[in-house]
Amino acid sequence: MTDPQPPGTLSDQLLDRAAPDRTAFEDLVVVPILAVFIALVLGALTMFATNVDLPTIGRSYVALLEGSVGSLSAISETLTAAMPLTLAGLGIALGFRAGLFNIGAEGQVLIGGMAAVIVGFSFDGLPAAIHLPLALLAGAIAGGLYASIAGWLRAATGAHEVISTIMLNLISYRLVDYLLRLDFIQREGRADPISRSVLETAELPRLLTWIDANLRLHAGIFLMLAAVVVIHWLLFRTKLGFEFRASGASPDAARYAGMRAGLIIVLAMGMAGALAGLAGANQGLGVLGRATPGFSAGIGFDAIAVALLGRSHPYGVLLAGLLFGALEAGGRQMQVDAGVSIDLIGIIQALIIVFIAAPLLVRSLFPWAFRKLAKVGRE
Amino acid sequence: MDVELRGITKRFGSVTANRDVDLKVTSGEVLGLLGENGAGKSTLMNVLCGLYSADEGEILIDGKPVAFAGPGEAIAAGIGMVHQHFMLIPVFTVAENVVLGVEPTGRFDHLDLRRAREQVRAINDDYGLEVDPDALVENLPVGIQQRVEIIKVLFRSADVVIFDEPTAVLTPQEVEDFFNIVKGLRDDGKAIVFITHKLNEILEIADRISVLRAGEIVGGGEVGELNAAELAELMVGRPVSFDVKKTPFDPGEVLLEVEDLTVLRDNDDLAVDRIDLTVRRGEIVGIAGVQGNGQSPLIEALTGLRRVAGGTVRFKGRDITHASARDRHKMGFAHIPEDRQRTGLIPAFTIAENMVLDSYYEDRFSAGPNMRWSAVNAAAAQAAADFDVRTKSVFNTVATLSGGNQQKVIVARELSRDTEFLIAAQPTRGLDIGSIEYIHSRIVEAREEGDGVLIVSSELDEIMALSDRILVMFKGRIVAEYDGASAEKGVVGLAMAGAAA
Structure with missing residues (x-):
């Protein structure tokens, strides 16, 4: 045993951080x-085994x-592809931290992207400063609400989110197919399911067209970087993030500490869905300019891998x-x-x-x- | 069969768990191995039963050195261990569990369960174990499950039986039955090693005692030569006081009033049946009772974690029957939950984070949506220092702490703020003597400051030592009440078993 020390110095010593763990x-x-x-x-x-x-x-x-x-063009493509993956991956990671296994990012990307595109081709004459944020917001809210269904089911009935989000994915595919054939969404004069084009005021502006008109890098990159910073702040610097992490690490201990488990589940799912919805909006408003069946192209599933690889950080x-x-x-x-x-x-x-x-x-x-x-x- | 350990040393990296340990157990004898948590008892026994191999020293069976490459060889040599945490498959029957791994089989690998059942019955009869071979393990009470573990060991024809903290999960009645079984085994010529940190038990059951401290044998002898105080001092390394010092009982106003409280379990069974209860300022009320008689649901209801089905709870005259856990926390409730690993702490979180698990929302620790981590860390360091949490840094995870220090983290979290009412459930379960002493003194301190204290414990000694008033809970009802100073242990124990109902 060590000699007794005045409490002041001992408590100061306790504030020393151990050197970062090598294994970690x-x-x-x-x-x-x-x-x-x-x-x-x-x-x-x-490749070798298949005769290449x-x-x-x-x-x-x-x-x-x-x-x-x-090349510059290659980097532009890399970043363009990274944006939706990172946004949706952040959502999945947020869910992991809160103890939720959200398989439904694909559906949330679709629903969010769809909502963003609808707002994007409506409201002709709105200035870009209002129209673009409005379209992004629509994407985030739609994705968030769609994911909250699974969160609510889990909180209220105990239905496991893995099952319910998979089912919601299937529903979202057909829902988008259906929506794309509605008169006010389907592009005029087309028989195939394809939406109207997003108006220029709602597009995420391309950033490098002054160098080469083919560079597709768009303003979504700021969205991605901001989301990374905001989610980091949320998880590690806020009360809500502490509640998320506590519920994820030990739901029972969180409940005993007076945290409201149901609310936390719904909020975490909602935010995860909002991020996935933003990923969809990013595609709809920045890359595709319209919605077609399955425009999510597996982003929501790749995002699970991204979140795992990124260790939910x-x-x-x-x-x-x-x-x-x-x-x-x-x-x-x-x-x-x-x-x-x-x-x-x-x-x-x-x-x-x-x-x-x-x-x-x-x-x-x-x-x-x-x-x-x-x-x-x-x- | 006699087994001897000679000069056993076992290291894990730079930590020496056992140093130069000599131990001998002969047939027809119960050896009590006494030591605090972390003294190296389990490591030593894991060496003996082949799970670990010793770095130095040797194991002798009947004088001949042996080496075990794995648990299988130790079992074959006749050494069996009943672990603290049972290793049974809940959905299998007793007979299936017993034969698992050594199944009697017939032609074409046919599982001969009939023979298994007969063999289980034979062991049953030999030792008076009274276990139905066809019962599903999940339907059996813990005490019977332990017997299944014993049958498993005997089925593998063990001559040396090691019990690792066998009474930790048993009720007082079950402990008595268990001791009779152990005596039966001993009289049959088995060599028994009984590992525990409970002094009274070891004095009751052991023939010879060895005390382990910090990995070394520090003393021991025949059971008649030693008394509890000497053993405790050997075990802890300093004189230990068993008496809790309290100021004279001088209760103040009524703090908590419970009337007609009815609480249901998750499956809608009646757990708490129309209970009345009051706790005054400066008073420790102890609820004694065998586990599973409704204590846990009662605590959950009082702390706002379980819905109340009927009746009222008033705190300082205000109806709080349906107040949330957070609201009660704000009113000055402190709660030491019964299961520190599952509900009291988050093992993967740092000490600092655990210190604010239920108070993070207070203005001291947060501003708007933001956490004030520097304030949290400073307060956590202060609390850890004040409450004697032994650690290098508050940024270490709680999982790295010993059980006693984990419990001190909870006590520090709950009592380092201004509290009015403390609910402590099994506050010292599984802790070493030093930590028990410390936590008891803190609980008494809360009483001295004018808090009302409600303690629920299945350790009757703990209830007797701390309480000003003792209530006995049986099948969801309060069946008896005693004055803390004059109550007799035997009488309270009988009430716990339902005699007063």
């Missing part, structure tokens, strides 16, 4: 990096790199979103340059998640990486 650092940084590396190697082996010759494999990975970060989600955006942009280039199917990118993404989920496997594959880091960490 390895889990957060080293494992994801190695997971990406292994996934790329296995991707190459997959070595030079083509080499060329395809060069194309992957070039297509993602090799807002900055982690941003990095993961950028990586997945890069893979998507680079994958398109790979298909063009090397003729390798873009499906390979899906395989690589899936492999990354597999290895992220199995840190012990990564550790056993690369014991030297962790030992070496141990020494660096001690210095």
